Amino acid sequence: MTLSIFDELATRGHEQVVVFHYPDVGLKAIIAIHSTVLGPALGGCRLRPYESEEQAFDDVLRLAEGMTYKSALAGMPLGGGKACILVDPHFTERRKELFHQFGRCVESLGGRYVTAEDMGTTEQDIQWLSESTKHATGRPREVGGAGDPSPWTALGVYQAILAASERYFGGKNLAGRKIAVQGVGHVGRYLIEHLVSAGAEVVVTDTYAPTLEAVVQEFGVRAVAPEEIYDVECDIYSPCAIGQTVNPETVPRLQCRIIAGAANNQL
Numbered sequence: 001m002t003l004s005i006f007d008e009l010a011t012r013g014h015e016q017v018v019v020f021h022y023p024d025v026g027l028k029a030i031i032a033i034h035s036t037v038l039g040p041a042l043g044g045c046r047l048r049p050y051e052s053e054e055q056a057f058d059d060v061l062r063l064a065e066g067m068t069y070k071s072a073l074a075g076m077p078l079g080g081g082k083a084c085i086l087v088d089p090h091f092t093e094r095r096k097e098l099f100h101q102f103g104r105c106v107e108s109l110g111g112r113y114v115t116a117e118d119m120g121t122t123e124q125d126i127q128w129l130s131e132s133t134k135h136a137t138g139r140p141r142e143v144g145g146a147g148d149p150s151p152w153t154a155l156g157v158y159q160a161i162l163a164a165s166e167r168y169f170g171g172k173n174l175a176g177r178k179i180a181v182q183g184v185g186h187v188g189r190y191l192i193e194h195l196v197s198a199g200a201e202v203v204v205t206d207t208y209a210p211t212l213e214a215v216v217q218e219f220g221v222r223a224v225a226p227e228e229i230y231d232v233e234c235d236i237y238s239p240c241a242i243g244q245t246v247n248p249e250t251v252p253r254l255q256c257r258i259i260a261g262a263a264n265n266q267l
Helices: 005-012 053-073 095-107 123-130 150-169 186-197 209-219 226-231
Strands: 016-022 027-035 045-047 079-085 178-182 201-205 236-239
Touching: 005 053, 016 053, 016 095, 027 053, 027 095, 045 053, 053 079, 079 095, 095 123, 150 186, 150 236, 178 186, 178 226, 186 201, 186 209, 201 209, 201 226
Parallel strands: 045 079, 178 201, 178 236
Antiparallel strands: 016 027, 027 079
């Protein structure tokens, strides 16, 4: 960010940004509230080992703003917010304690922000933080929660792919269509299941090798290195990982006709 923090918030229209640091449990978190005009700011909690604090701030501000527009477009009485925890999403040591503390952070905002599952977090994480705050959604179904939202997100992306295919190719039949999926986490994995069932030829990538290998074994798809996904000759590129992957550096390399994925802030 080239502007000061206050200038940045004023330019983007954010109401509030709060930073939490509890080194005893390894918690470094940022909660951004973009707007509460329509209601409490809803937005997921993302775990990501950002390269810098500046990158984390930029990401959480962009994501929170995006949630404002999503809620408004859906006609929901909700605003937009987001949380980022600066940590490797695959960590296990003191994970329960970290989310208990993060729940207390959410609770301290008095309901202005409602958190949920996002990249790097799980239903179990939401259950743990829900033990410290009532301002969370997405607890496991077996305890009365709404459960993992990923299958529904993936279904929405799949329907968008079908609609785009009908518009561009003249039909919704994906058999034989080559689709490059970037990111095979919660949403990506469910999307791949839909695509493979529809007969598409799927090429995948992910920065986390164990998850990538599991998806390759489960669905028989082909994997490429993360940086090679932009060079795959395909009909559809589906970004389902981090945002901003459609940028001046990658656009000249993309060899697709349609871009349709689950990632936030793809441009």
